[in-house]
Amino acid sequence: MLTISHLKKRFGQRTILEDIDLTVHQGDVITLIGPSGSGKTTFLRIITTLEQADGGHIQFAGIDKDFADLTKRDIQTIRRNVGFVFQNYNLFNNKTVLQNVTEGLIVAQKRSKAAAKAIAVSALAKVGLADFQDYYPSQLSGGQAQRVGIARAIALNPKVIFFDEPTSALDPELVTDVLQVMRQLAAEGMTMVVITHQMSFARDVSNQVIFMADGHVIEKGQPSQLFTTPKVSRTKQFLAEILATV
């Protein structure tokens, strides 16, 4: 459904991503793990066209092109077929919870207000925030804000939702609520690509784990394999470090 090949990215002289491949099938839950600065976020931002690639190929939503050849129309097509959940939520500050969810439905998908509202209400109910429709983002806790972020993404009914460290900005006690919603989404068959430091989520929910470091994919595999018998020493080292601090 989504195939990225030979993706490259440089900032000036520095190589951020080198020859990254990714294949996502319908219903996949893929987690990206790795130390900070390994290029995970940049990778997602390039797929979702928030950043430009310096090389590579994308196959998605009827597009089959090198990144360099994407037209404005292609970019718009990609944006309209993905959902994105940001690390720091990025809810529209000047809009209520309900408006945050309906905005894309009304403006981009050209749905009627009533239809958009119905979709939004059910998306908010799904993340447990049906009673918060008229709140503004500034009145929400981090966990609630992030769940609105998820509702905003699922309401658009995208082919795939990208999560960029959705729980990193949250207080520890709020992480559970958000992860719970994500587990439920995965169980319903939503296609998801998730950057996370929550190893338990990666282990329990995903069907593929990709370990990245220094702009390379070091190792990928099923969680049962990668977490118990990693093949590469760099992966072992990272897992040992991160599991030691839990």
Next chain:
Amino acid sequence: MSLDTAFMGQVFKLTLQGVPVTLKIVLVALIISLPIGFLFALIRIYQVKVLSPLVRLYVSFVRGTPIIAQILIVYSAFPSFLAQFIGKTAFNIDPIIYAYIVFALNSVATLTEVFRSALQTVDKGQLEAGLLVGMTPAQTFLRVILPQALISALPNITNTTLYLIKNSSLAFIMSVKDITAVAKTQAAFSYNFLEAYLVVWVYYLVIAYVAEFLFSTLTHYFSRYLVAEPNKNWFQRLFSFRQPNTAVTNTQAKRAQFIAKEVNHVNN
């Protein structure tokens, strides 16, 4: 020392005719300079070729010179300049026109910077979120970024307006009969300078206060989504102008996020 209260009452009545003149200068200057200032801010932010450095030059010229010098230059240069095209009638133009020009030109520079900084306070993430729910950059700008920027610009627009009200008192130099000019004339007739100036003082105080109240009401209404302070009714607001400061709110939110992230990293 005693004040001639009878004279003050008389000046008070006479000076009333200067009030509409002062208000006209302020309003016209604002109406002209708000859209132009906004346009200039966009030119600066999007680094429009050729125009952007020109705007920057203009802003630094205006900000780097005292308004009195600007008034003297416009008031002496403009009529002679116009005279070359329309002949002697240039010297018969109502001086208030020159007041409009000077104060508008002056406010444009301030407002350019006000709008520029306001647009920049809106987090880049708002644009990205808009793009990834499928909106175009223009739709996101109009529906998400602009409303937030205008609201965070309001406190500074209030300041600009207050400065404008006070600076407009310099219009007397161009022989415009505003509040200050009328009172000065009266004072010169009778040599009761202090009394006349006290009247001027009261007039500006009242006008500035009313302007501040109007803007405070406007800011309060539009920034309801910030929920920075408990709702106050109009009477409470009449006695306390605390405008929610969006810049501070943003920084505080970012700091809180940063701390939360650190805590989370440690816990992981």
